[in-house]
Amino acid sequence: MSTLSDRLAPGRRDAVRRGGKRRGRLVAAAATAWLVFVVLHLLLSGRFWLWLVPDLVPPLVYLAVPLLLVAALPLTRGRARLWCAGATAVAFALGAGQSGLDPAALRAGGEPPPPGSIRLVSWNTEYWDQDDDPERFYGLLKARNADVYVLQEYLNWVDGTPRRVDEQARLRREFPGYHIAVQGELVTLSRFPIVSTVPVGPARSLGPRPPWDSAFALGKVLRTDLRIGPSIVSLYNVHIPTQYMLDENPFASRFYTALRGRAAARQAQFRGLEEDLAGNHRPVVVAGDFNSTGAMGEMRGLFDRLSSADRAGDSLMPTSWPADGPALWRLDWIFTASLAVHDYRLLDPRGMSDHRMQETRLSVKGGGGA
Template sequence: MGGAPRWRVRLVIGVTVAWLLFVVLHRVLSGRFWLWLLPDLVPPLVYLAGPLLLLAAAPLAGRSRRWWCSALAAASLALGAGQSGLHLGPLGPGAPAAPAGAVRVMSWNTEYWDQDDDPERFYGFLKAQRADVYLLQEYLHWTDGTPRQVDDLARLRREFPGYHIAAEGELVTLSRFPVAASPPVGPAVALGPGAAWNSAFLLAKTLRTDLRIGTSIISVYNVHIPTQYMLDENPLTSKFYSELHGRDAARKAQFRGLAADVEANRNAILVSGDFNTTGAMGDIQWLSDRLSRADDDRRLYPASWPAAGPALWRLDWTFTSSARIHGYRLLDPQGLSDHRAQAMLLSVGDDSDRKNRMASSN
């Protein structure tokens, strides 16, 4: 008499155990097993909110079981809180001021270039950022489920006179600084000179440009990792899972190629773009382990997609080695894209990350 209803006790215990099991499986399988790409789609904030809700619900399990449920919820919190995307930078002293001569960089997934936008607004937004280096993704149009090549280089040269332009597939990089080299990365090595645009679209998901800034060379990686899931696909068909498996293989090939190139590169490094990957996913952990990550210190939850909100996922990232980011911001794209733009100031010459990267590769 007076105890908690049996159904409620079972519900609280069942949900608490199931959530802990989910978090454990996530830590084990994310980035390792292709089918886990689907659970990986949950907003990372759930890894913090879920355990907190379970802790609040633990008393509903009754006196004899509340502490057991609390312990399980606390375990899931300990395992998952670091996956939540919560950023405590706004509570700290803030990043150091940018030195004189810092380089202004913009990195942005344009969402099919200017296909559904007024080109004047599109170029006006780009020029308003006054960036020294632009890393732009989705330099293409998308029609009837098919990527279409865009040839806007002539206009880019008119709008950005004096900039050096490198383009491959759907990626384009603009730089005030000379491009000393642009070696292919990962699967793009197989393309060769004069490759068809469709082949470049499939294989060239990282565009590396080695920029000469003063007496320094910095390797800039413009990245767009393929998405794992298309919203118009039916998960009740076998085709859905075969394509999911294929996308996982394509993503892993791009990540492996990027990792190998970064590990072998002794220049200063900037890696930035749309990774279609949250911080909770195992695919991106190696970047955070080896390089320094840039975060928006104005936001406790710096999400970049969807830009129109509520933005629950951070898919767009920037990492550096032997360089420092100042004043990193996620910008409202003013309706021109579903991704927030990354804007930052960059200074070259911090060797601490390079030493850490070299040590981790030995």
């Protein structure tokens, strides 16, 4: 059977063959480049500050790019096709775990919550109620009827500068009977008694009553120890600094100076959190906005030590930012140790934040350390 190129005039036939070879080389180059990118990501993410820029790609690309390369395989021939198929398969095997895909969602989720289980909500409020109707804002929070609220960005943002807010009087009115802990932009509300607060990481350098600006800059992890029945559970409210501001110019040298500084600040918060967890043998919950996807190397220590609550969820690809969609990034997380997780959901913030709200139900396994 003759092919199309066999039926063409000789000159045209040669042009078609050259075009096919060029397309095949392009696919081979793309497969090679993608494999190199995935290998570099595994080696450099969380270890080299400049990789924070490639870390910004949506994790979904670790699935999407291999699928596109497979679709392009018919454009290659012979050894080039074998190379493309092999490179794509290796890249997929190495990168699939970085994609954010949660196969556990195919199972039935966690065990049904027992009586007395704890409802916990974690949410980056996006500058509290600065641009929202306060009644709607507080109504959204109260509608969750959570036992514990872990909230970030308890502040306003004016002319590019963070500004303190003080709504503790209103919080006490809106949430009567709750215990309140505040550090900089972090606020934790709990129906359970807060028996202690422990400085974590860079916040250890803060005095007992630090200026708000200092607490905002250094206090990105708020640990509160809660008495829940006979147990004490350590709750970590986390807001890791962002690595990139959307209005910054990556072609200016100051962009890289700022990037390196933010990388150092992020690493200090992650190290402080991991060091505190290493010395804490109580049941723990670590919740908040990590400004980090599951593909980023800075999260490895938490994944190695703790369990992600989304294993009890029902979403194959849970994403939390931007909330008004399409949400391509998972920046908000809840991790636990020595606690049973019964369900996990990401909720619509009704236009009051660019982050989706996390909600889970937990219970203490046996007795926690006192």
